[in-house]
Amino acid sequence: MLWSAVVCVFLSALWHAHAKQRPFETPLLEAPLLGRFLHITDMHLDKHYKEHAAVVSQCHRDKPHHSHGGERRSGHWGSQESDCDSPFTLANATFQWLAREWDAEDNRGQSYLPFDFILWTGDSARHDQDVELPREEEEIYALNRYAVSLFESYLPGVPVVPNFGNNDILLHNTMSSGPSKELDEFARIWQQHIPPDQMDVFLRGGYFAKDLIPGRLGVVSLNTLYFYDSNKAVDGCPRRSRSEDSVNADPGTLQLEWLVEQLMDFRRRNMQVHIIGHVPPTAGNYFARCFDVYTELVLRFQDTVIGQHFGHMNLDAFFVQESSLAGSSKRPSNKVPIFFKQIEVDLRYDYESLPGNARTDMQYYGVFYEAPSLVPTYLPALRVWTYNTTMEHSNRPVSTQSVDLDLLLDFVAYDNCSEDDRSLDCALVGEDEHVYDNDDDSANSINMLGGGRRHRRPKRKHRRRHTKLPRYASSSAPSRSNTFLTPLGYSQWTLQLDKANAEYDRVLKAQGAAAASALPLNYTLEYTTYDAPTLWHQFIDLIIDPQETLPPPRHHELPSEHHVPVPKPLLDRHLEDRGLHSPYTCQKDVCRIAKPLKPLTMYGLEDMTLRSVMDLARRLVLDRKMWKTYVNRLYTSIWSE
Numbered sequence: 174m175l176w177s178a179v180v181c182v183f184l185s186a187l188w189h190a191h192a193k194q195r196p197f198e199t200p201l202l203e204a205p206l207l208g209r210f211l212h213i214t215d216m217h218l219d220k221h222y223k224e225h226a227a228v229v230s231q232c233h234r235d236k237p238h239h240s241h242g243g244e245r246r247s248g249h250w251g252s253q254e255s256d257c258d259s260p261f262t263l264a265n266a267t268f269q270w271l272a273r274e275w276d277a278e279d280n281r282g283q284s285y286l287p288f289d290f291i292l293w294t295g296d297s298a299r300h301d302q303d304v305e306l307p308r309e310e311e312e313i314y315a316l317n318r319y320a321v322s323l324f325e326s327y328l329p330g331v332p333v334v335p336n337f338g339n340n341d342i343l344l345h346n347t348m349s350s351g352p353s354k355e356l357d358e359f360a361r362i363w364q365q366h367i368p369p370d371q372m373d374v375f376l377r378g379g380y381f382a383k384d385l386i387p388g389r390l391g392v393v394s395l396n397t398l399y400f401y402d403s404n405k406a407v408d409g410c411p412r413r414s415r416s417e418d419s420v421n422a423d424p425g426t427l428q429l430e431w432l433v434e435q436l437m438d439f440r441r442r443n444m445q446v447h448i449i450g451h452v453p454p455t456a457g458n459y460f461a462r463c464f465d466v467y468t469e470l471v472l473r474f475q476d477t478v479i480g481q482h483f484g485h486m487n488l489d490a491f492f493v494q495e496s497s498l499a500g501s502s503k504r505p506s507n508k509v510p511i512f513f514k515q516i517e518v519d520l521r522y523d524y525e526s527l528p529g530n531a532r533t534d535m536q537y538y539g540v541f542y543e544a545p546s547l548v549p550t551y552l553p554a555l556r557v558w559t560y561n562t563t564m565e566h567s568n569r570p571v572s573t574q575s576v577d578l579d580l581l582l583d584f585v586a587y588d589n590c591s592e593d594d595r596s597l598d599c600a601l602v603g604e605d606e607h608v609y610d611n612d613d614d615s616a617n618s619i620n621m622l623g624g625g626r627r628h629r630r631p632k633r634k635h636r637r638r639h640t641k642l643p644r645y646a647s648s649s650a651p652s653r654s655n656t657f658l659t660p661l662g663y664s665q666w667t668l669q670l671d672k673a674n675a676e677y678d679r680v681l682k683a684q685g686a687a688a689a690s691a692l693p694l695n696y697t698l699e700y701t702t703y704d705a706p707t708l709w710h711q712f713i714d715l716i717i718d719p720q721e722t723l724p725p726p727r728h729h730e731l732p733s734e735h736h737v738p739v740p741k742p743l744l745d746r747h748l749e750d751r752g753l754h755s756p757y758t759c760q761k762d763v764c765r766i767a768k769p770l771k772p773l774t775m776y777g778l779e780d781m782t783l784r785s786v787m788d789l790a791r792r793l794v795l796d797r798k799m800w801k802t803y804v805n806r807l808y809t810s811i812w813s814e
Contacts, residue, residue: 205562206289206386206562207285207286207287207288207289207562208289208559208560208561208562208661208736209275209287209288209289209557209558209559209560210288210289210290210291210292210557210558210560211271211287211288211290211291211292211555211556211557211558212291212292212294212482212542212544212555212556212557212558212663213291213292213293213294213547213555213556214293214294214295214296214451214483214484214485214544214545214546214547215294215295215296215338215484215485215487215546215547215548216259216264216296216297216320216546216547216548217258217259217296217297217298217299217300217340217546217547217548218258218259218261218264218297218298218299218316218319218320219231219232219257219258219259219260219299220261220299220312220315220316221233221299221303221306222247222251222257222258222259222260222261223235223247224247224248224249224260225246225247226246226247227242227243227245227246227247228242228245228246228247228252228255228256228257229241229242229243229245230243230303231256231257231258231300231302231303231306232247232252232255232257232258232260233303233305233306234305247260248670248671248673248674248677248678249262249674249677249678249689250262250263250266250668250670250673250674250677250694251263251548251549251553251670251674252549252670253549253551253552253670253671254549254550254551255549255550256300256302257549258299258300258548259299259547259548259549259553261319263547263549263553263694264319264320264323264547265323266693266694267547267553267555267668267694267696268323268324268326268327268328269327269693269694270693270694270695270696271287271327271328271555272287272327272328273693274695274696274740274742274743275287275288275557275740286328286330286331287328287331288328288331288557289331289332289385289386290331290332290333290334290385290392291324291328291331291332291333291334292334292336292392292447292449292482293320293324293333293334293335293336294336294338294449294450294451294482294483294484294485294544295335295336295337295338295339295341295451295484295485296338296339296340296341296451296484296485296546296548297316297317297319297320297338297341298312298313298316298317298338298340298341299316299340300340301340301345308343309343310343313341313342313343314358314359314362317341317359317362318362321333321335321362321363321365321366325365332366332385333366334366334383334385334392334394334449335363335366335367335394336394336395336396336449336450336451337359337379337396337397337398337451338451338484338485339398339401339403339404339451339452339485341359342355342398343355346398346401346403346404346405347398347404347405347406348379348396348398348399348404348406348407349406349407349424350377350378350399350407350424350427351376351377351378351379352376352377356375356376356377356378356379357376359379360372360375360376367381367383368381368382368383368384371383374431377427378396378399378424378427378428378431379396379398380393380394380395380396380428380431381393381394382394382435382439382446384444385447388442388444389444389445389657389658390444390445390446390447390479390658391439391444391445391446391447392446392447392448392449393432393435393436393446393447393448393449394449394450395428395432395448395449395450396424396428396450397450397451397452397453397454397483397485398451398452399423399424399425399428399463400425400428400452400454400458400459400460400463400464400467401452401458401459401460402458402459402460402463407423407424407425407460408423408425409423409425409460409461409462409463410423410425410426410429410460410462410463410466411423411426411462412426412586413426413586422586425460425463426585426586429463429466429467429470429585429586430582430585430586432467432470432585433470433578433581433582433585434578436470436474436477436478437577437578437581439477440474440476440477440645444477445477445478445479445651445658446477446478446479447478447479447480447481447482448471448478448480448481448482449481449482449483450481450482450483451483451484451485452483452485453483453484453485453486453492453541453543454467454468454481454483454494454541455492455519457519458485465497466584466585468494468496468539469496469497469584469642470581470584470585471494471539472494472496472536472537472538472539472644473581473642473643473644473645473646474645475536475539475644475645475646475647475650475652475653475783476645476646476647476650476652477645477650478539478652479651479652479658479659479660480541480542480660480781481539481540481541481542482541482542482544483541483542483543483544484543484544484546485543486516486543487545487546487548487550487551488516488543488545488807488808488809489543489544489545489554489665489806489807489808489809490516490520490542490543490807491540491541491542491543491786491790492520492523492540492541492542492543493523493524493527493538493539493540493786493787493790494538494539494540494541495527495537495538496537496538498537499528499534499537499538516807517804517807520807521794521800523790524790524791524793524794525794527787527790527791529791530784530787530788530791533787535646535648535653535783535784536644536646538783538787539652539783540783540786540787544556545665545667545809549668549670551808551809552667552668552669552670552809553667553668553670553696554665554666554667554668554699554809555665555666555696556663556664556665556666557663557664557666557738557739558660558661558662558663559660559661559662559663559736559738560658560659560660560661561651561655561656561657561658561659561660561661561736561780562657562658562736563657577643580641580642580643581642581643584642652782652783653782653783653784654782655779655780655782659780659781659782660780660781661703661736661738661779661780661781662701662702662703662707662738662778662780662781663701663702663781664698664700664701664702664703664738664739665698665699665700665701665806666696666697666698666699667696667697667699667809668694668696668697669697673694676692677689677692680692695746697747697750698739698743698744698747698773699806699809700772700773700774700775700776700806701738701739701773701774701776702776702778702781703738703774703776703777703778704774704777704778704779705756705766705770705771705773705774705777707736707738707774707779708738708739708744708773708774709744709756709757709766709770711737711741711744712741712744712755712756712757744756751769751770753767753769753770755767756770772802775799775802776789
């Protein structure tokens with residue numbers, strides 16, 4: 174066995190927590206919702222990882238030592254800021270931390286599952302970057318089976334939604350349409366996590382949909398390899414003729430057709446849906462047409478798509494999506510050559526180009542989240558989300574007519590306009606505007622860090638019939654108004670890997686292998702998106718002496734009526750590590766958050782509705798200090814603030 178299983182106690186129900194809420198009860202649910210889910214991505218497990226090996230050997234071999242950079246040696250828990258993948262010790266200790274620290278009990282000793290569900294966005298196998306140890310097909314399957322066992326052993330009973338990464342297949346980045354041996358094997362590996370009625374479509378393309386909360390919340394797990402422009406086995410989501418057999422159609426196009434049908438079905442059932450994938454939908458990652466169609470499609474289902482979560486880039490960022498019909502007029506000047514272009518340049522451009530709040534037509538915008546990785550490219554990281562569990566949303570979509578589905582499928586898969594058709598319906602719009610594309614080699618598109626990609630949203634030409642497509646948007650939808658299922662925020666957790674390795678080595682030397690092996694890993698709270706009253710409300714009743722007459726700091730509601738984004742023991746540890754007894758410092762009749770804790774709630778969002786996140790984007794580019802902090806966090810706080 175490549176791992177030592179840890180048997181966890183099976184938990185009996187889901188913990189009830191809420192924000193600005195009263196208890197939510199519905200006959201559709203067998204247990205109360207906790208209102209919390211985990212996003213984990215890019216584990217990159219490596220069975221060949223060796224402690225004290227040369228980092229330049231991908232942590233696989235003892236040599237070299239003093240030449241060719243061989244002085245740096247691998248750590249017990251992993252090797253920070255390196256090309257090395259994750260040792261099994263890191264993976265097991267991470268899941269031990271999740272099971273230990275996020276387990277919960279109420280005041281009667283009733284235990285609850287730590288998360289309502291888990292989004293797992295791929296790349297669980299090591300990179301194929303060691304020419305002396307090329308990957309084998311069975312190794313990839315074994316690593317993914319091992320990853321599944323981590324979820325099932327440490328977090329039993331929590332629904333898991335798996336997803337393909339570009340390193341989960343033998344031919345890196347390259348995947349053709351199914352049926353195939355790979356899809357057959359992954360169907361067996363993920364069998365417990367794919368609904369039986371979705372198995373046929375999974376065997377065809379490696380994607381599926383499932384209900385997370387019956388009748389309320391669903392998830393779509395995309396195979397983003399079919400959109401990824403590094404996949405040379407696909408054609409980039411081209412249109413096809415109606416007479417063409419789907420067997421011969423491009424798998425990216427087929428997946429987009431399927432996505433339309435799934436979103437239409439979720440909307441018909443009045444459900445919200447999270448979309449997950451491995452490769453994020455940026456212009457620098459997707460084929461041009463895959464990018465255009467996917468972006469326009471999710472924006473047209475704004476009242477149904479409540480969140481989009483991706484991995485792959487090992488970065489911590491959010492991207493604002495904009496419809497080509499938004500008509501945004503503000504475009505910052507881009508005449509200065511950029512000689513070393515990092516991803517934050519694209520992000521800043523996008524944030525700066527957003528129109529002002531009063532001039533923004535919200536139905537044309539969306540947002541998706543890029544989560545940092547467990548593999549220590551920078552620091553190992555995890556993300557824990559909370560969402561509203563109590564208020565029934567009032568977005569009741571009207572009955573969808575079949576003509577809407579036909580129109581959307583035409584947009585995704587078919588082209589009724591010939592290239593020489595210049596009628597009003599088929600004329601191109603935006604012909605007088607510059608088109609930014611991935612092959613632009615002008616002075617303004619010098620290589621980006623990591624391969625010369627451009628991740629900003631391009632301006633493209635679209636046919637006028639584009640404007641006739643149905644658009645499902647509502648100001649009362651959970652994506653735009655804080656109501657039932659609205660994401661409230663997340664906490665970002667990182668592991669100070671060098672510090673953990675040093676402590677392991679110290680205990681090993683002083684007390685021996687048994688004591689060192691018993692050391693637990695503890696992740697650190699890097700930051701949250703919440704405001705301070707939300708994060709620290711559990712301490713409100715503790716800061717004022719009963720004999721004092723001073724009022725406590727204000728917060729939204731009574732602690733008993735407030736959702737819990739982070740369990741109090743984890744916050745206690747954070748205070749202890751900083752030598753604090755309370756998050757508040759009080760002088761006379763004024764209490765404030767302690768200065769060392771202010772960066773945790775710098776963003777101060779009440780929720781993660783679209784307007785809140787877009788306002789954050791505007792604030793980031795206007796506040797120099799905040800932008801610097803955001804860029805540091807982009808790379809998981811390796812660089813000091």
